[in-house]
Amino acid sequence: xxxxxxxxxxxxxxxxxxxxxxxxxxxxxxxxxxxxxxxxxxxxxxxxxxxxxxxxxxxxxxxxxxxxxxxxxxxxxxxxxxxxxxxxxxxxxxxxxxxxxxxxxxxxxxxxxxxxxxxxxxxxxxxxxxxxxxxxxxxxxxxxxxxxxxxxxxxxxxxxxxxxxxxxxx
Numbered sequence: 001x002x003x004x005x006x007x008x009x010x011x012x013x014x015x016x017x018x019x020x021x022x023x024x025x026x027x028x029x030x031x032x033x034x035x036x037x038x039x040x041x042x043x044x045x046x047x048x049x050x051x052x053x054x055x056x057x058x059x060x061x062x063x064x065x066x067x068x069x070x071x072x073x074x075x076x077x078x079x080x081x082x083x084x085x086x087x088x089x090x091x092x093x094x095x096x097x098x099x100x101x102x103x104x105x106x107x108x109x110x111x112x113x114x115x116x117x118x119x120x121x122x123x124x125x126x127x128x129x130x131x132x133x134x135x136x137x138x139x140x141x142x143x144x145x146x147x148x149x150x151x152x153x154x155x156x157x158x159x160x161x162x163x164x165x166x167x168x169x170x
Contacts, residue, residue, distance in 0.1 A: 001033065001045050009033045009050040018078035019057035019109050020116050027054060034058045036077045041065035048079055060109045076105045087111075093120035 010031070015024045017031055024031050034053040037043030040063050053061070066074040076086055086102030087095050094112045097103030106112060 001050075005045050005047070005050060006033050008047055009052045012047070012050075012079065013052035016052065017054035017057050018051045019053055019061070019105075020111050022054050022116065022119060026119065031055070032058050034061060036075070036079065038063040038065055041068060048077075051077070051079055056113070057109050057111075064108065071104075073104045074101065075108060076101055089120060093117040093124070 010024075010033075015031075016022065019034075031052050031054050034051045034057075035043040035045075036049050036051050043049050043065075061075065063069075064075060066072055076083060081101075083102075083105075086097060086099045087106060088098055089095055094117055095106050097106050
């Protein structure tokens with residue numbers, strides 16, 4: 001496979017496994033490129049067939065191809081299918097299938113393996129903490145603005161008092 005095709009898949013999926021979503025920074029290495037339709041089953045090096053994948057998802061998918069392998073269910077293609085129509089994440093970080101294709105996708109790729117669930121839970125927690133931090137920063141900016149306004153008012157009042165209490169010359 002050409003290096004440009006590999007890099008194209010990496011860019012298309014923004015450095016994330018198209019199947020489980022893990023980012024290459026989380027695993028400390030570039031991921032692999034999977035042929036959604038395996039080369040052994042007639043798949044080509046076309047961009048729509050190339051999927052950036054972590055080694056574990058690539059291993060679980062293997063050379064599965066629905067036209068040949070039981071249970072003859074088509075595996076969703078993250079480069080073509082809208083996964084959000086088939087899969088959703090629940091509160092505890094696990095994925096559930098919304099459709100039978102989604103259920104098969106989750107089961108085939110074992111997308112509820114413990115490290116992935118933990119990663120999803122951690123990502124949610126980080127998002128919540130980031131939102132809280134953003135909110136706190138906005139409150140600090142508002143308080144700093146109010147302090148500045150109060151200082152200006154105090155200085156203005158002090159100047160007015162000083163003018164009134166200064167002896168007047170005739």
